[in-house]
Amino acid sequence: DAKTTQPTSMDCAEGRAANLPCNHSTISGNEYVYWYRQIHSQGPQYIIHGLKNNETNEMASLIITEDRKSSTLILPHATLRDTAVYYCIVRVAFTSYDKVIFGPGTSLSVIP
Amino acid sequence: GAVVSQHPSRVICKSGTSVKIECRSLDFQATTMFWYRQFPKQSLMLMATSNEGSKATYEQGVEKDKFLINHASLTLSTLTVTSAHPEDSSFYICSARDQGGTSGRYEQYFGPGTRLTVT
Numbered sequence: 001d002a003k004t005t006q007p008t009s010m011d012c013a014e015g016r017a018a019n020l021p022c023n024h025s026t027i028s029g030n031e032y033v034y035w036y037r038q039i040h041s042q043g044p045q046y047i048i049h050g051l052k053n054n055e056t057n058e059m060a061s062l063i064i065t066e067d068r069k070s071s072t073l074i075l076p077h078a079t080l081r082d083t084a085v086y087y088c089i090v091r092v093a094f095t096s097y098d099k100v101i102f103g104p105g106t107s108l109s110v111i112p
Numbered sequence: 113g114a115v116v117s118q119h120p121s122r123v124i125c126k127s128g129t130s131v132k133i134e135c136r137s138l139d140f141q142a143t144t145m146f147w148y149r150q151f152p153k154q155s156l157m158l159m160a161t162s163n164e165g166s167k168a169t170y171e172q173g174v175e176k177d178k179f180l181i182n183h184a185s186l187t188l189s190t191l192t193v194t195s196a197h198p199e200d201s202s203f204y205i206c207s208a209r210d211q212g213g214t215s216g217r218y219e220q221y222f223g224p225g226t227r228l229t230v231t
Contacts, residue, residue, distance in 0.1 A: 001196060036222075038156075041203070041225070041227070042224060042225060043116075043118075043205050043222040043224045043225045044156065044205070045222070046221075046222075083153050085155075085157075090222045093218070093219075094218055094219075095218055096144075096218055097142075098209075098218060098220070099146060099158065099220070100146070100154045100158075100207065100220050101158060102148075102156040102157075103155060104155050104157075105155060
């Protein structure tokens with residue numbers, strides 16, 4: 001699987017948008033960009049995924065550059081409960097041989 | 113949505129004893145399940161992949177005789193930490209992959225984790 005690069009940590013003011021970047025310059029054409037987060041002492045939580053197009057759901061938006069070499073996860077109105085480690089993962093999803101491999105992620109702190 | 117449960121959520125055991133952790137897919141069948149380990153302030157590390165009815169595949173550096181994995185049914189996988197020692201204290205997380213169903217998706221769902229403390 002392609003590797004990703006994320007900042008180690010970020011701060012965001014409560015109520016503001018949190019923009020978490022991810023570089024995946026070696027992504028292959030059949031690989032998806034997935035985002036998970038892990039709140040302290042809990043299991044990972046799926047946030048969103050995309051292939052080429054920008055995606056939005058009730059939790060977040062995912063912006064993928066046209067060349068697919070980077071993406072940004074946007075939490076539109078961050079709350080204190082969004083404090084977590086966010087993992088950007090590139091994977092060949094929807095196959096029987098796929099597995100999720102986690103990198104270091106970005107530790108997001110939402111500040112009151 | 114698909115739910116994966118783990119039992120127990122936390123366990124404390126004495127050094128030298130064995131402890132079993134269960135992982136269940138509650139509303140879907142999982143041909144494949146995964147076990148991860150997470151030490152404090154570190155990321156999740158994949159330990160092994162198990163397929164129902166066959167032997168687990170362990171990642172490099174993971175002792176298969178110490179971490180016994182059984183995937184006897186499509187909804188249950190167990191991880192047994194044998195002869196546990198304090199250095200085995202960690203957060204263990206399982207994940208289950210659905211079989212694709214009519215949508216053809218093989219999505220991976222995560223459990224809430226089990227905190228193991230070995231004294």
